[in-house]
Amino acid sequence: MKTETVPTIYDRRRQSPTSATLCRGRKTLATESAVELLRKGEVVAVPTETVYGLAADALNPIAVAKIFEAKERPRFDPLIVHLPNEQWLERVATIDNSSRPLIKKLIARFWPGPLTFILGRQPIVPDIVTAGLDTIAVRMSSHSVFTEIISAFGKPLAAPSANRFGRISPTTAQHAFDELSGRIPLIIDAGPTTHGIESSIITVHDNEIDILRRGPITAEQLGEFGKINIVGAAKSLSAPGQLPSHYAPRTPLRLIDKAESFRPVKNHRVGLLAWNAKARKGDFQIAQRRSEDRCSLRFAVVKYLSEHQDLREAAANLFGCLRELDELDLDLIVAERVPARGLGAAILDRLQRASHSFDIRDRRG
Ligand code: TXA
Numbered sequence: 001m002k003t004e005t006v007p008t009i010y011d012r013r014r015q016s017p018t019s020a021t022l023c024r025g026r027k028t029l030a031t032e033s034a035v036e037l038l039r040k041g042e043v044v045a046v047p048t049e050t051v052y053g054l055a056a057d058a059l060n061p062i063a064v065a066k067i068f069e070a071k072e073r074p075r076f077d078p079l080i081v082h083l084p085n086e087q088w089l090e091r092v093a094t095i096d097n098s099s100r101p102l103i104k105k106l107i108a109r110f111w112p113g114p115l116t117f118i119l120g121r122q123p124i125v126p127d128i129v130t131a132g133l134d135t136i137a138v139r140m141s142s143h144s145v146f147t148e149i150i151s152a153f154g155k156p157l158a159a160p161s162a163n164r165f166g167r168i169s170p171t172t173a174q175h176a177f178d179e180l181s182g183r184i185p186l187i188i189d190a191g192p193t194t195h196g197i198e199s200s201i202i203t204v205h206d207n208e209i210d211i212l213r214r215g216p217i218t219a220e221q222l223g224e225f226g227k228i229n230i231v232g233a234a235k236s237l238s239a240p241g242q243l244p245s246h247y248a249p250r251t252p253l254r255l256i257d258k259a260e261s262f263r264p265v266k267n268h269r270v271g272l273l274a275w276n277a278k279a280r281k282g283d284f285q286i287a288q289r290r291s292e293d294r295c296s297l298r299f300a301v302v303k304y305l306s307e308h309q310d311l312r313e314a315a316a317n318l319f320g321c322l323r324e325l326d327e328l329d330l331d332l333i334v335a336e337r338v339p340a341r342g343l344g345a346a347i348l349d350r351l352q353r354a355s356h357s358f359d360i361r362d363r364r365g
C-alpha cells in the first residue's frame, strides 16, 4: 500500500507526531475529523502531491483569516484555491474566450495535478483569498487523501503551503508540525509528498503560457502546448508572494558551481548540499584524511540531493535536506547548482531564493 493512502492524525495535545500504524478505519476517521473542522471554519494541515498545505474553507473569510494568522503571512499575499472538481472552476474563476482552448487542453493533460492557473476571479470568492486582486489562483490536487477530504467537504479549499511565512515548505507531516504546532488543531499525515516542490504557476494568454513559478510541470512539458515565457519571479508584480527571499533556511546559504572550488572561512562550520554525489564522496574523505589541520576540512556535513542524480528524487529531497542542514547550527550551507533543465530549473529557483538573504548580508558585509 502506498503511504499516501494511509493518513494518521496529530492534534495539538501531542508533543510530536506518532508513527503511523494505519488501517482503512483510520483513513475515514482522518477525513471525518478534517471535514468536521473545516465545516466549523477551522484550519487543517493536509497532504498534497507537492507539499503539505494549510487548508480552510475558501468561501469563508473568517476561516481563511486563520490561515494568515497561523502562518503569519502578510495579507497582501494571495492564496491558491483548490477545487473539489472541474465543475467548480467557473464558479470561482472566469476564463476569457481567447485563452479558453489552451486552458482546456492544459487542464485535460495536467489536472488533477501540480499545475496552478491564474484566472479571472468570480465575486463569490472573498477578498481575503485573493488579497483584493481581480485574479485567482486555482488548482486541483491529485493526492488521494486530499481528494477524499475535499470531495467530502464539497467546496473549494484555500491552501497555501503549511509553513510559517518565508520558511521552507513542509514535505512531511513532521515538518508541518514543526512549523505550526500549537497554532492549528489538526495535521493529517499521509507520508512524504511525491514531488517535494510547490505546483507550477502559470497564466495563459492567446497561445502563450507565462510561467510565474517553476514547479513539477516543467517548461519543457508546457512548451508542447504553446510558446513559453519565463516571467522572473522578482519581476512579476502579479505574483506578490513570489518574493526573492522565499524558502529561506535560517542558516545563510550560498549557491556554488562545484564543491571542489569552495574555500571556507577558517573555523566556519559549513554544510554541503551536493548534487554530484557519487563521484565526490571518496574525494572528500581523502581530502579529509590527508589534512592535518582540522580547519581545512571543508565540510562539517554533506547531504546528497540524489545519489543517482535523478532530478525527481532531488526535488523530493530538497526541502527535507535544507531543514536537516538548518538544524545543525552551521555557519553556512553551500549548495551545488543542479542542471538547469526540466525539474532542475525549479530546484535552482528554490535554491536561488534560499540564498537571497545571504547575498544581501554578504553585500552589506
Ligand atoms: O503546490 C502548491 O501550490 C502548494 C499546495 C499546498 O497546493 N501551495 C502553495 O501555496 O505553494 P503558497 O500560498 O505557498 O504559494 C502560492 C503562490 C504565492 O506565491 C502567491 O503569491 C501566488 O501563488 N498567488 C496566489 N494567488 C495569486 C494571484 N491571483 N496572482 C498571482 N499570484 C498568486
Ligand code: MG
Pocket (backbone or CB within 6 Å): 160, 161, 169
Ligand atoms: Mg508557500
